[in-house]
Structure formats: structure tokens, C-alpha cells
Amino acid sequence: MKLFPMTPDEYHHWFNRSQIAYVADKKRANDLTQEQAEKIAAQDFARNLPDGLQSKDCYFYSLKKPNEIAVGFILLLVRGPENDRRAFVGDVIIEEEHRGKGYGKLIMQLVEEEAKALGLNRIGLHVFGYNETAIQLYKKLGYLTSDLVMEKKLTN
Numbered sequence: 001m002k003l004f005p006m007t008p009d010e011y012h013h014w015f016n017r018s019q020i021a022y023v024a025d026k027k028r029a030n031d032l033t034q035e036q037a038e039k040i041a042a043q044d045f046a047r048n049l050p051d052g053l054q055s056k057d058c059y060f061y062s063l064k065k066p067n068e069i070a071v072g073f074i075l076l077l078v079r080g081p082e083n084d085r086r087a088f089v090g091d092v093i094i095e096e097e098h099r100g101k102g103y104g105k106l107i108m109q110l111v112e113e114e115a116k117a118l119g120l121n122r123i124g125l126h127v128f129g130y131n132e133t134a135i136q137l138y139k140k141l142g143y144l145t146s147d148l149v150m151e152k153k154l155t156n
Contacts, residue, residue, distance in 0.1 A: 087115035
């Protein structure tokens with residue numbers, strides 16, 4: 001298994017899956033309506049991926065064996081001023097039927113190598129607070145919490 005640049009067909013599959021998942025995550029984590037979450041997702045995707053698969057400083061990968069169907073997808077964004085460029089994992093998807101087989105760990109390790117090859121020495125990511133499975137994986141891979149945002153819903 002290794003990372004390959006996403007094909008246009010894989011990109012369209014990933015984009016649709018990613019948007020749907022992001023809307024669901026935003027709703028769950030932030031107590032939003034479907035409409036509110038869809039609006040935020042559309043704005044975030046437009047800001048981060050203005051030119052789709054050709055967006056500057058965006059690297060789209062699929063995890064697979066040569067000539068096989070992808071088991072997962074990952075988006076690596078490069079952000080920051082020229083003197084402090086950093087990698088940021090914008091999205092990770094492991095297809096449902098391939099979860100629990102070590103592909104999440106593998107895709108993260110491989111994308112870290114891609115970031116190093118780009119000359120970057122830091123990598124970050126965002127994870128929704130309820131996603132304990134992902135949080136535990138990232139901790140095992142050496143990721144540390146750099147910021148923590150907490151929220152409480154107030155009732156009258």
C-alpha cells in the first residue's frame with residue numbers, strides 16, 4: 001500500500017464523501033441545523049479548495065495498491081507564511097469496510113513522509129472532540145494538543 005495522487009474520479013468521490021461527513025460532524029459537534037452545517041461546509045470547502053483538485057498548496061492522495069481501488073483518502077494542505085510553512089491534514093477517510101485494519105495509521109505515516117519531502121517540519125490537524133477513535137490514533141502517532149476549544153450549551 002502506498003499513497004498515489006488522486007485521480008479526477010477519486011477526487012469527485014472523495015469530495016462528495018468528505019462534504020457529507022463534514023456536514024454531519026459540524027452538526028454533531030456544534031449543535032447546528034442541517035442548513036447551518038451545509039452553509040459552513042460550503043464556505044470552508046470554497047476557501048480551502050478554490051480550484052478543486054488543482055488548488056494551490058493542496059495535495060490529494062489515495063491509499064491503495066497499484067491498479068486497485070483506494071481504501072482511503074487524505075488531503076494535505078500547506079499553510080503559513082513563506083518562512084514558516086506547515087503541513088495540515090485537511091481530511092482523512094478510510095472506507096468503512098477497511099477500518100480497523102491499520103490503514104488509518106498507515107495513511108498518517110505516509111502523509112508525514114510526503115510533508116517531509118515537501119520540506120515541511122511540522123504537521124497539524126483538527127479532530128472533532130467526540131471522535132475518540134481518531135484522537136487515540138493521533139496520540140499514538142505523537143500528535144499533541146496545541147489548542148483546545150470547549151463549549152457549553154446554555155439553557156434558560
